Amino acid sequence: MADELYNKVRILCWVMTGPNNLETKARHVKYTWSRHCNVVIFMSSVKDPDFPTVGLGTKEGRDQLYWKTIKAFHYAYEHHANEADWFLKADDDTYVIVDNMRWMLANHTPDEPIYFGRRFKPYTKQGYMSGGAGYVLSREALRRFVEGFKNKVCTHTTSVEDLAMGQCMEKVGVLAGDSRDTAQRETFHPFVPEQHLTAKFPKSFWYWSYCYYPISEGPNCCSDVSVSFHYVDAGGMYLLEYYAYHLRAFGYRYRYQPPTPKAYRLELSNSLDSAGELKEGTSGVKEHGDDDLPRPDQGQDAGPPPVVGKDAAAAPV
């Protein structure tokens, strides 16, 4: 299933970095999550042919963030518009689980004017997406972004990159999407897992007034198919890679079963003949076994008492 989504939901990841961060931060992104993107580009103020990074021709510094963002998206559009369906911006201290982003995006098409991230509410009508947690634009959204600058509908309104982005998106009619999973749990996170899972943010902390959707502290903070975390240091990158892609509990039947994206269920039903039997020669969604069969009304709770063997798929929902 992961392979199918890799080919059907193509993501270009561009990582905001700088010359001083290449060995201390960007390198660890390069060796971990960015390998799961269809295309990855490291964007810096200065070109570095060895890393490699693209040179955006800006200066470095917090006040340059939106300039870098504008130029980076323009670069991606000019050079790689046909190589991807979705365009992600991330920082060099953002960890992204690209496979989960594909799951979330699979229910949408790149022709929709939409973008996703951790939705914040202030200053804008429809909200905007946290820069640090990463945000992803559809190809149509990117096209409108570039068009917006051409027509001067969008300009460098503020150096607060994520807010400025949100303002432009609103002006060009791109929808701020809801990235939460089917249990309403957030997938893009502005902090590290430890903080979301264990910290009690004081009520005066800006976070409380910024989040568009109701905040959950503790285990409900974060989806099983979380997409991103922010303020992740070097060790944290490898730790998240280990937790997400390597360490697991043998035989464990997860409580939350993310439903198969609609488009992929549709494919399966198209390959069934009138009697509801799988047509000969169709591959549909079914790859390895019964576990992948679509069950749209999948619940999240524990199944019946322990059962041995391969009959797990027969357990009632």
Next chain:
Amino acid sequence: MLSERASFMKGMILGGVFCLVLSLLGSFSPITESKTEDHHHHHVKAASKDELQQLSESRLQELNNQLQISCVIMVQPKNLVYWAAALDTWTKHCDKAEFYSSESSKALEAIELNEKDDWVRLRKALKHAYENAGDIRWFFVAQPSTFAIIENLKYLVLTKNPEQPFYLGKTMKSGELEYVELNGGIVLSYEALKRLVNVFQDEDKCPERQSALWKLSEDKQLAVCLKFTGVFAENGEDAHGKGLFNSKSVDNLISESMDQNPNNVVKGCCSDMAITFSSMSPNQMQVMMFGVYRLRPYGHDFHDILTFYPPKDSDND
């Protein structure tokens, strides 16, 4: 001259015979009544995927029935935060979890042993666990700052017979003594525990109170006593020979791997099927719960030969 040489030769021969007799006597050790195999290998590996595929349904069912784990957690009121963390995290996955405390605690429930000596406490706890085993055939001893993935422990012992003596974990050598580090968790099969409880009655081989001069740590003492019963420490490893029991925290191990294998940090670090990590802070344990039992990339399915269901009334797994 001749008589001197003769005396010399007589002396040499006598001395030689004397030495021979002494060494023969020294190497004589009581062979225990055992109809089972002699476990003189030093490592125990988890079954490979191929080996598992070859098991029949009925054999799987049989094996599943003997896979219950009884967790013996040695706590102290002064380590209350770790105790509480263990209670709220990994111990929920034990089929039976019993906390043995040095003294009474008003905050949390435990079996109070009222004993200051670590070795005596361990003896009492193990004896209690043995006497209350019921149908359970595998025992896991740990301190609360050790995080254990019980499902992976089941995977390790899946094809091993608990009626044979197994004493597994992270093995260390102290002179001639090979022992399992308590830090990384100690696994005992029913047969090993049975022999241990029996040898507890032998004050010569396995004294309860050690002299202050000759005090061994409780994990070394355990190894000494078990050795007398013909049970030897074995290192628990995955199918690739990587250690499954860790006496350091996951953060620590990742950090070490960053130094030692900078181009292959995650694979060079720890097993995908790791069973224990030690010195984990309560927050790190909550993150590990999330990382092991929840966070994963969509579309990667393992189709394990057994299914383990989440525990009831738990919200962080």
